[in-house]
Amino acid sequence: MRMDLIQPFINSADAVLAQGLESPISIENLSMEEEAYRRKGIAAEVCLTGEIEGRIIFDVDLGTAVQLATRLAGVEVSETDELVREAVCELANQIIGNSVTTLNDQGFHFHVRPPTLHTSDQGSKSSEDTEALVMCFNTSSGNVFMNVALRYHRRATERSAVAG
Amino acid sequence: MEKFAPVKRSEDGQPVRYLIVDDSVFARKNLARMVETFGGQVIGEAGDGVSAISEYERLIPDIVLMDITMPQMEGIEAAEKIVRDHPSARIVMVSSVGYQENIVAALQRGARHFVQKPVKPEVLYEVIKYVMRDDGTTPQGAGAGAGA
Numbered sequence: 001m002r003m004d005l006i007q008p009f010i011n012s013a014d015a016v017l018a019q020g021l022e023s024p025i026s027i028e029n030l031s032m033e034e035e036a037y038r039r040k041g042i043a044a045e046v047c048l049t050g051e052i053e054g055r056i057i058f059d060v061d062l063g064t065a066v067q068l069a070t071r072l073a074g075v076e077v078s079e080t081d082e083l084v085r086e087a088v089c090e091l092a093n094q095i096i097g098n099s100v101t102t103l104n105d106q107g108f109h110f111h112v113r114p115p116t117l118h119t120s121d122q123g124s125k126s127s128e129d130t131e132a133l134v135m136c137f138n139t140s141s142g143n144v145f146m147n148v149a150l151r152y153h154r155r156a157t158e159r160s161a162v163a164g
Numbered sequence: 165m166e167k168f169a170p171v172k173r174s175e176d177g178q179p180v181r182y183l184i185v186d187d188s189v190f191a192r193k194n195l196a197r198m199v200e201t202f203g204g205q206v207i208g209e210a211g212d213g214v215s216a217i218s219e220y221e222r223l224i225p226d227i228v229l230m231d232i233t234m235p236q237m238e239g240i241e242a243a244e245k246i247v248r249d250h251p252s253a254r255i256v257m258v259s260s261v262g263y264q265e266n267i268v269a270a271l272q273r274g275a276r277h278f279v280q281k282p283v284k285p286e287v288l289y290e291v292i293k294y295v296m297r298d299d300g301t302t303p304q305g306a307g308a309g310a311g312a
Contacts, residue, residue, distance in 0.1 A: 019282050073194065074197070083190055090188045093191075093260055096260070097281065098262075098280070101261055101262045101263045104263035105263050114233050
C-alpha cells in the first residue's frame with residue numbers, strides 16, 4: 001500500500017484524538033492484515049469512491065468507546081447509551097474527513113460516504129489490490145484501531161491502458 | 165468549557181437562534197452545547213439536507229450550522245436550495261471534509277463561512293460574530309475567550 005495514502009490517516013488520527021482527548025497519542029502498532037478483518041468492539045466504517053477506493057474501519061472495544069464518548073461529550077455516558085456508538089462514528093468521521101481533506105488537496109479526487117456502524121463480526125479478506133493496514137493508537141482512554149484498505153484506482157486504469 | 169460574551173440579535177437583543185444540521189446526533193449535541201455557551205438558542209435540529217430545508221422554512225433561524233456529508237441530500241445542495249429561496253439566510257458549513265474544492269463550492273452556493281471539524285469553540289465563536297455582523301450584532305459585556 002502506498003505510504004503517501006496512509007500518512008494523512010496517521011497524522012489526522014493523531015491530531016483529532018489529541019485535540020478531543022486533550023492528551024498525547026502514540027502509535028502502538030502498525031501491521032498488514034492478511035486475514036479477514038475481525039471486529040474488536042464498536043466499529044464505524046467509511047467507504048471511499050473515486051481515484052482512491054476502499055474502506056476504513058475505526059474500531060474500539062466497548063470500555064474504550066464509553067470513555068471516549070464521556071470525554072468528548074463532557075458528560076457521563078453509560079454502556080447502553082446510543083451516544084457511545086454515535087461518538088465512535090463521529091470520531092471516525094472527523095479523522096477520515098481530515099485525512100480526505102489532505103489527500104484531496106494533494107490532488108487525489110474521490111468521494112466519502114457518511115460513516116455507518118459495522119455490525120458483522122468479520123469483514124472481507126485483503127487482496128493484492130486492496131491490502132489492509134491496521135494501526136493501533138494508544139490514547140488516555142484506551143486503544144483505538146484503524147483498519148485501512150484502499151486501492152489507488154488510477155493505477156488500474158493505467159495498467160489496462162498499457163495492456164490495451 | 166470557556167466563557168464567551170453572549171452574542172445577541174441587534175434588533176431586539178434576543179439570543180441568536182440556531183438550526184443545527186448534522187447526521188450525527190453526537191455532533192449535534194456537541195454543537196448545541198457550544199452555541200449555548202455563546203448565549204445562543206437552538207430552535208431546531210435536522211439529520212439530513214431534505215429535513216434541513218423544511219426545518220428552515222418552518223423556523224427561519226438566524227444561523228444554520230450545516231454538515232456537508234449527509235444521507236439523502238448533502239449539505240452544500242441543501243444550502244444552495246435554502247439560499248435560493250431565502251437570500252439573507254446565514255449558513256455556516258461545519259464539516260470534517262474541508263478541502264479547497266468543497267469550501268469554494270459551499271461559498272459559491274451561498275454559504276457564508278466554513279468551519280472544519282473537530283470544531284474549536286473559539287473559532288466557531290469568531291465565525292458566528294463575523295456572520296452576524298450584517299445584523300449589527302456585537303457581543304454583550306466582557307470576558308470573551310475568543311482567540312481564533
